[in-house]
Amino acid sequence: MSATTRSRTPDRLCAEAVDLARAAAEEAAAPGVVGEHAGMVSEGDRVVTHFFECKEMGYRGWRWAVTVARASRAKVVTLDETVLLPGPDALLAPEWVPWSERLRPGDMGPGDLLPTDAEDLRLEPGYSGEDEPAPNALISEEMAELAEAEDAEVVAGTPATLPLVPSRGSIASVAEELGMRRARVLSRYGLHVAADRWEESYGAKTAMAQAAPATCVSCGFLNPVGGSLGQAFGVCANEFSPADGRVVSLSYGCGGHSEAAVMPAPPRPAPPVIDETRVDPFPLRPSADSGSVPVGPDESSAELGHS
Numbered sequence: 605m606s607a608t609t610r611s612r613t614p615d616r617l618c619a620e621a622v623d624l625a626r627a628a629a630e631e632a633a634a635p636g637v638v639g640e641h642a643g644m645v646s647e648g649d650r651v652v653t654h655f656f657e658c659k660e661m662g663y664r665g666w667r668w669a670v671t672v673a674r675a676s677r678a679k680v681v682t683l684d685e686t687v688l689l690p691g692p693d694a695l696l697a698p699e700w701v702p703w704s705e706r707l708r709p710g711d712m713g714p715g716d717l718l719p720t721d722a723e724d725l726r727l728e729p730g731y732s733g734e735d736e737p738a739p740n741a742l743i744s745e746e747m748a749e750l751a752e753a754e755d756a757e758v759v760a761g762t763p764a765t766l767p768l769v770p771s772r773g774s775i776a777s778v779a780e781e782l783g784m785r786r787a788r789v790l791s792r793y794g795l796h797v798a799a800d801r802w803e804e805s806y807g808a809k810t811a812m813a814q815a816a817p818a819t820c821v822s823c824g825f826l827n828p829v830g831g832s833l834g835q836a837f838g839v840c841a842n843e844f845s846p847a848d849g850r851v852v853s854l855s856y857g858c859g860g861h862s863e864a865a866v867m868p869a870p871p872r873p874a875p876p877v878i879d880e881t882r883v884d885p886f887p888l889r890p891s892a893d894s895g896s897v898p899v900g901p902d903e904s905s906a907e908l909g910h911s
Contacts, residue, residue: 612646612648612649613646614644614645614646614652615646615649615650615651615674617650617674617679617681618650618651618652618672618673618674618681619644621652621654621672621681622641624672624681624683625654625656625672626638626641626654626656626670628670628683628686629668629686631686632668632686633658633660633668634660636659637658637659637660638656638657638659638668639656639657639658639659640656640657641654641655641656642655642656642657642691643655650673650674650675651671651673652671652672652673653669653670653671654671654672655669655691656668656670658688662695663688663694663695664695665690665691665692665693665694665695666688666690666694666695667688667694668687668688668689669686669687669688669689670683670685671683671684671685672684704721725791725793726790726794726797726798727788727789727790727791727794728788728790728791728794729788729789730787730788730789795832795833798833799833799836799837802837802851803853805850806840806847806850806851806852806856807853807855807856808853810856812847812856812858813855813856813857813858816856816858816861816864817857817859817861818857818861818863818864819854820838820840820855820856820857820861821854822861822863823861823862823863824862824863825842825845825862826838826839826840826841826852826854827840829851836853836854837851837852838852838854839852840852842858842860842862844860845858845860
């Protein structure tokens with residue numbers, strides 16, 4: 605029996621109560637899963653915890669911990685608690701990570717729904733229902749002017765809580781008429797993280813771009829995008845490019861650049877020495893005036909044949 609102590613010597617009677625501790629562990633556990641005594645530790649004055657090996661399948665390295673205690677001046681040891689605890693080499697489950705941190709690009713499948721946090725830093729209100737629009741909103745000044753000019757009613761609450769069909773004269777109805785019905789749009793932070801992600805996948809530092817003959821900014825297959833991202837990104841439309849259909853940086857490039865290598869025109873064949881494409885007509889019967897047959901029919905020769 606191995607014994608370990610903290611800052612004080614274990615109580616003698618509590619330390620000797622191994623049989624009491626084992627009986628308590630066997631009562632709490634399934635039959636045959638309580639192993640050998642694996643030591644004890646002093647928890648305080650007249651309080652000792654005994655450890656027993658656990659033979660339960662799937663609990664490798666765990667120990668049954670039974671705490672016993674003795675009252676002051678008492679000679680009877682009583683049971684305090686029994687619990688199954690992991691040991692220093694116990695097999696433990698990995699630390700739990702929220703699904704929002706475990707999710708990776710490409711994990712979503714058909715029918716999956718990805719909720720967005722109401723305070724997501726990547727998004728900001730597309731229009732504001734407050735008296736003072738958000739200062740970082742692109743349409744804040746325009747919406748404020750329209751609300752004042754139209755004497756519109758300002759609806760309280762976030763855009764997500766607005767009714768599906770906005771009432772006439774509200775901020776939501778004005779946004780509906782202007783084509784700004786989206787409750788939230790990309791924030792500056794959302795634009796930056798998206799740009800960093802695209803730059804890492806299809807940017808100037810990739811191996812493909814380093815070996816490319818030219819960049820995408822001069823490629824005819826680059827489809828420009830609108831907004832502020834159009835100053836640095838576009839969409840590749842070359843079906844043979846590894847970035848086809850992807851958002852690529854203007855500094856990206858590949859071997860499919862439209863002007864990198866122009867296919868030469870096929871050579872024109874030289875004119876033939878003998879014109880074999882011309883057809884000379886030949887009659888099947890000789891002409892009557894060619895001299896090989898008489899002009900008029902000869903009756904005697906017609907019977908005996910021509911000689």
